[in-house]
Amino acid sequence: MNRFLYFVMLIFPGMLTAQSADFISLQQNEAENYKIVTSEYYDGKSLWGYMDGGADLYLEYGFEGLLVQEITYKEISVKCEIYKMNDPLSAFGIFSVQRHNCKQIAGFKTMHCANNYQVQIVKGDYYISIINQSGTPTTQVVSADLAEKFGKQIPDKDILLPNHPYFAGKSGKLIYLKGEVSLSNVYPQALSYLDDVRGYNMWILPAEDKKTPTVSIISFKEAGELKKYGEYAFPGQGFETVASKKLKSGGLLISRKLDENTVLQAEGNIGKELKKLLGFKN
Numbered sequence: 574m575n576r577f578l579y580f581v582m583l584i585f586p587g588m589l590t591a592q593s594a595d596f597i598s599l600q601q602n603e604a605e606n607y608k609i610v611t612s613e614y615y616d617g618k619s620l621w622g623y624m625d626g627g628a629d630l631y632l633e634y635g636f637e638g639l640l641v642q643e644i645t646y647k648e649i650s651v652k653c654e655i656y657k658m659n660d661p662l663s664a665f666g667i668f669s670v671q672r673h674n675c676k677q678i679a680g681f682k683t684m685h686c687a688n689n690y691q692v693q694i695v696k697g698d699y700y701i702s703i704i705n706q707s708g709t710p711t712t713q714v715v716s717a718d719l720a721e722k723f724g725k726q727i728p729d730k731d732i733l734l735p736n737h738p739y740f741a742g743k744s745g746k747l748i749y750l751k752g753e754v755s756l757s758n759v760y761p762q763a764l765s766y767l768d769d770v771r772g773y774n775m776w777i778l779p780a781e782d783k784k785t786p787t788v789s790i791i792s793f794k795e796a797g798e799l800k801k802y803g804e805y806a807f808p809g810q811g812f813e814t815v816a817s818k819k820l821k822s823g824g825l826l827i828s829r830k831l832d833e834n835t836v837l838q839a840e841g842n843i844g845k846e847l848k849k850l851l852g853f854k855n
Contacts, residue, residue, distance in 0.1 A: 596614070596638060596640055596655070596657060597640075597655060597657075597699065597723060597726040597727060598612065598640055598642065598655065599642060599644065599653070599719070599722060599723070604644075606646060606647075607644050607645065607646050607719070608644065608645045608646075609642055609643075609644055610643040610644065610645055610650075611641075611642065611643045612640065612641070612642045613640070613641045614638060614639070614640050614641075615638065615639040615640075615641070616637075616638055617632060617636055617637075617638075620632070620636065620639060623639065623641070629754045630667070630670070630754050630755060630758065631656065631658075631667060633751050633752045633753075633754045633755060634658060634659075634663040634666045634667050634751045634755070635658055635659030635660065635663040635751075636656065636657075636658060636659070636663075637657040637658060637659060637698075638656075638657045639654060639655065639656050639657075640653075640654075640655040641653070641654055641655075642655070644719065646715050649705070649707070649711065649712050649715050650705070650706070651703055651704065651705045651712070651715060651716055651719065652703070652704045652705075653701065653702075653703050653704075653719060653723070654701065654702040654703075654704070655699060655701050655723065656699065656700045656701070656702075657698055657699055658698050658699070658700060659698070660698060660730075661697055661698060661730045661731065661732045662732060662733065662749065663698075663751070664695050664696075664697065664698050664699055664700045665684075665695050665700075665732045665749055666748075666749035666750070666751055666755065667695075667700045668684070668686070668693060668694075668695035668700045669747060669748040669749050670748055670749075670750070670755055670758060670759055671693060671700075671702070672686035672693055673686075673688075674688050675687065675688070675745070676688060678692070678717050681717065681720070681721065683695075683696050683720070683721075683724040684696065684744075685720065687713070687716075687717065689708035689713060690704065690705055690706070690708045691703065691704050691705070691716075692713075692716040692717055692719075692720045694720050694723070694724055695732075696724050696727040696729070696730075697727040697728050697729065697730040698727075698730065699723075699727050701720065701723050701724075703716045703719055703720055734747065734776075735747075735776045735790050737790060737831075737837065738850075739778075739788060739837075739847075739850060740776065740778065740788075740790075743778060746778055746779070747776060747777070747778060748776070748777045748778075748779065749774065749775070749776055749777075750774060750775040750776075750777060751774050752773070752774070753767075753768070756775070759777065759779070760775075760777055760779070760787065760789075762840070763775075763789075763840075765805070766802060766805035766806035767791075767802065767805070768805075769801065769805065770793070770798050770801050770802050770805070771794075771798060772793060772794030772795060772798050773791055773792060773793045773794065773798060773802075774791075774792050775789050775790065775791045775792070776789060776790045777789040780841050783841075783842065784842050785841065785842065786824070786839045786840055786841035786842055786843045786847065787839070787840045787841055788837075788838070788839045788840075788847070789837075789838050789839075790831070790835065790836070790837055790838075791835065791836050791838060792834060792835045793834050793835070794834070795834070796833045796834055799830075799833070799834055799835075799836065800812075802836070803816065803828075806818075806826065806828065807826075807828070812828070812830075813830075814829060814830050815827070815828070815829045815830075815851065815853055816828050817853055820840070820841075822841075824840065824841040824842050824843065825839070825840070825841070825843050826838070826839075826840045827839050827840075827843060827848065827851050827853050828851075829851045829853070837851060839851060
């Protein structure tokens with residue numbers, strides 16, 4: 574490769590990709606009191622130049638493009654990261670693994686997570702993160718206003734959440750994992766029995782404390798991968814419908830087949846009610 578071109582790719586990765594025509598953004602002629610300082614677009618190849626190792630996570634979920642806009646209002650500066658994913662489920666997955674210490678913004682209807690320094694929203698195929706450095710009340714208002722402006726541009730699309738009764742009403746804590754990268758970030762203890770399994774996704778409600786279990790629904794693309802999971806998770810046991818084992822931590826790992834490609838699993842301190850829900854009677 575030409576050395577100059579290689580240098581440009583390293584220093585200005587966003588310059589070598591073109592933004593899709595239907596990609597949402599804030600345009601200066603519609604920005605009212607805001608000033609758009611920079612706009613840089615990244616595709617799947619140039620994403621590495623923007624976030625280095627973090628690109629793996631987005632690519633695992635299904636990434637189409639990223640627009641980064643630096644926007645100012647008077648003396649306030651914010652960075653808006655607008656990620657377009659393959660579908661609403663991929664967008665929700667990224668949102669679910671990135672949200673932490675969430676507060677809700679009064680009157681804000683789009684699914685979101687806010688704190689002093691960041692507002693995150695997920696809608697349709699988009700996950701959007703708006704970041705500021707000051708955390709002041711005025712900056713938070715500016716961030717929320719920008720989030721609303723972006724959200725209005727995005728068509729509504731349904732996100733199909735799990736319909737199992739244990740997960741009902743818990744979307745604020747629910748996490749969607751797509752593979753090994755997201756699993757290692759959120760639920761690394763499961764790598765011991767999923768590391769060599771390919772083609773799965775997982776809905777997970779993480780343990781809130783040592784007294785509560787982590788509960789998940791794991792879907793495998795093929796029945797053979799579920800069989801591998803059973804062999805690794807419960808070695809020496811047959812896994813026909815329900816399987817369990819004691820953990821070194823003192824808790825339990827219990828799993829029940831929901832169908833030939835899906836299991837409901839709980840790990841940790843599992844009470845009688847959850848055991849009954851899992852179909853484990855002992």
